[in-house]
Amino acid sequence: MVRYFANIWHAFWTPLVGMALTWRHLFMPSVTVQYPDERWELPPNSRMQLFVNMDDCIGCAQCERACPVQCISIETVKALPEDVKETSTGHKIRLHTTKFDIDMAKCCYCNLCTIPCPTECIYMTPSFEDATPDRFDLVYHFTQISPQHAAELAEKARRAEEEEAAPKAARPKRGIAAAVAAEGD
Amino acid sequence: MSPVLPQSVGNEYRMSYERQGDDLVLQMGPQHPSTHGVLRLELVLDGELVKHVRPHIGYLHRCFEKHAEAMTYPQVIPYADRMDYLAAMSMELGYVLTVEKLMGLTELPERLQYIRVIIAELQRIASHLLAIGTFGLDVGAITPFLWCFRDREKILDLFEWASGARLLYNYLWIGGVMQDLPAGFASKALEFLDYFEPRVQELNDLLSFNKIFIERTANVGVLSPEVAISYGIGGPNLRGSGVKWDLRKEEPYGIYERFDFDVPVGTGEFGTLGAAWDRYIVRVREMLESIKILRQALDQLPGGDPNEAMPRRIRPPAGDAYVRTESPRGEIGFYIISDGSENPYRCKGRSPCFTAISAINAIGSGVLVADLVAIVGSLDIVLGEIDR
Numbered sequence: 001m002v003r004y005f006a007n008i009w010h011a012f013w014t015p016l017v018g019m020a021l022t023w024r025h026l027f028m029p030s031v032t033v034q035y036p037d038e039r040w041e042l043p044p045n046s047r048m049q050l051f052v053n054m055d056d057c058i059g060c061a062q063c064e065r066a067c068p069v070q071c072i073s074i075e076t077v078k079a080l081p082e083d084v085k086e087t088s089t090g091h092k093i094r095l096h097t098t099k100f101d102i103d104m105a106k107c108c109y110c111n112l113c114t115i116p117c118p119t120e121c122i123y124m125t126p127s128f129e130d131a132t133p134d135r136f137d138l139v140y141h142f143t144q145i146s147p148q149h150a151a152e153l154a155e156k157a158r159r160a161e162e163e164e165a166a167p168k169a170a171r172p173k174r175g176i177a178a179a180v181a182a183e184g185d
Numbered sequence: 186m187s188p189v190l191p192q193s194v195g196n197e198y199r200m201s202y203e204r205q206g207d208d209l210v211l212q213m214g215p216q217h218p219s220t221h222g223v224l225r226l227e228l229v230l231d232g233e234l235v236k237h238v239r240p241h242i243g244y245l246h247r248c249f250e251k252h253a254e255a256m257t258y259p260q261v262i263p264y265a266d267r268m269d270y271l272a273a274m275s276m277e278l279g280y281v282l283t284v285e286k287l288m289g290l291t292e293l294p295e296r297l298q299y300i301r302v303i304i305a306e307l308q309r310i311a312s313h314l315l316a317i318g319t320f321g322l323d324v325g326a327i328t329p330f331l332w333c334f335r336d337r338e339k340i341l342d343l344f345e346w347a348s349g350a351r352l353l354y355n356y357l358w359i360g361g362v363m364q365d366l367p368a369g370f371a372s373k374a375l376e377f378l379d380y381f382e383p384r385v386q387e388l389n390d391l392l393s394f395n396k397i398f399i400e401r402t403a404n405v406g407v408l409s410p411e412v413a414i415s416y417g418i419g420g421p422n423l424r425g426s427g428v429k430w431d432l433r434k435e436e437p438y439g440i441y442e443r444f445d446f447d448v449p450v451g452t453g454e455f456g457t458l459g460a461a462w463d464r465y466i467v468r469v470r471e472m473l474e475s476i477k478i479l480r481q482a483l484d485q486l487p488g489g490d491p492n493e494a495m496p497r498r499i500r501p502p503a504g505d506a507y508v509r510t511e512s513p514r515g516e517i518g519f520y521i522i523s524d525g526s527e528n529p530y531r532c533k534g535r536s537p538c539f540t541a542i543s544a545i546n547a548i549g550s551g552v553l554v555a556d557l558v559a560i561v562g563s564l565d566i567v568l569g570e571i572d573r
Contacts, residue, residue: 068260068264
């Protein structure tokens with residue numbers, strides 16, 4: 001009998017306790033952020049969008065190897081000795097990076113690519129509003145070298161290599177190399 | 186000559202339960218708000234009574250174990266994150282401890298050990314908040330859900346401040362962390378704990394001891410201790426059945442033996458021992474215990490560089506290692522075989538949610554469909570971890 005009335009009392013009282021709480025919360029400051037108008041300040045180390053500072057990139061492709069999802073693709077051309085520039089960190093840029101594409105659609109935002117970079121030129125930025133209607137717009141091309149210029153550079157590098165190789169070829173060959181060359185003739 | 190396969194193999198398998206008379210086979214899920222992801226439950230119903238439950242999993246299969254074999258050891262960590270995406274730090278901790286055991290890395294900086302405990306316990310609170318909130322939502326209480334998410338958000342803010350990410354952190358690394366905790370993290374975290382501790386009391390007033398909620402959950406989904414142990418269930422689900430088993434106490438990893446905390450167990454205050462309400466209240470009380478651990482750890486947090494012992498090349502010697510840790514959902518274990526190369530030869534994850542969902546028929550046969558929703562909610566499963 002006591003239990004019966006206790007049950008009724010609890011069923012009446014405990015929801016009231018909860019309701020009192022919700023009423024109290026009604027007069028507390030709101031925690032909701034009206035997003036496009038109000039914004040949170042994100043911490044500077046937020047991992048949102050990858051960015052590459054191409055002035056400092058030496059084309060070592062360490063980020064490409066570190067990436068677990070292979071979203072970075074890099075192609076390089078050897079620079080001629082007179083074209084070698086220096087980065088702001090004092091590293092020599094011995095390679096022209098003719099292609100530096102990051103497919104942000106594949107990126108898993110793990111930050112593994114930014115750690116091995118010797119010049120710290122690849123990093124995550126707090127910009128997060130990069131949605132696009134087309135997923136191919138999410139492939140970011142970072143290189144500043146146009147395809148035509150890249151072809152020219154490749155041609156230049158090839159010629160330089162040939163010129164370097166030419167004196168070696170002129171030297172008399174010995175052993176198997178000589179035999180092969182003789183057979184070719 | 187190949188053996189003759191019986192026709193309709195699948196149907197034979199599916200119809201293995203006793204289906205009689207007007208029994209109805211109902212597919213609950215994969216798109217169902219109460220299955221916490223993409224779980225499909227095949228129910229055999231007699232009217233509204235559930236006669237048999239068979240879980241079908243695999244909708245979130247990500248090939249973690251096979252994929253890990255193609256990755257180097259550090260590259261697996263982002264994938265381990267995605268196992269239990271609601272407690273990603275705990276997954277990282279389990280994986281990282283396994284690789285460290287494999288490498289024989291035991292001399293770790295004090296600060297790193299403390300950071301790991303702080304991060305893991307904050308993650309436990311965040312994960313339990315989500316479990317409690319969604320459980321309330323499952324049985325029809327919307328307000329606690331919003332309040333839990335409000336508080337969880339503050340923990341995610343702390344994590345974002347430390348690691349830069351909000352859900353999948355890749356923060357705990359083998360022998361180190363991605364970056365040291367920012368200056369002032371301890372005071373901010375203590376501030377959060379001061380804010381959060383009264384909120385647990387509010388949650389109790391609002392939901393835990395609400396008569397409607399108790400009536401809805403206290404005698405539902407009873408998991409007896411014997412059944413729980415025989416299924417290998419761990420974590421709050423096991424402790425809700427009154428079994429005092431917490432790996433942080435039984436088999437302390439890291440520096441857990443230094444902290445003073447209790448292991449809350451279900452007592453069957455409002456009904457049968459091991460009911461959904463017991464599993465729920467264990468989570469609430471565990472948050473208070475986590476607060477206790479956090480206060481001690483944050484007070485003792487030493488200075489120094491957490492990354493001084495971080496190996497530059499991670500190439501464990503050939504061998505194997507198994508480490509189990511207490512994740513918010515139970516006992517998470519990683520078994521890694523190394524052949525001495527940069528990639529794991531085999532990486533196996535032992536999932537606590539998988540064992541929990543395997544017991545769903547033992548818990549959920551003979552109940553009403555609406556109660557099954559409460560049972561699935563009280564087990565607090567994450568499909569990313571079940572399917573891996």
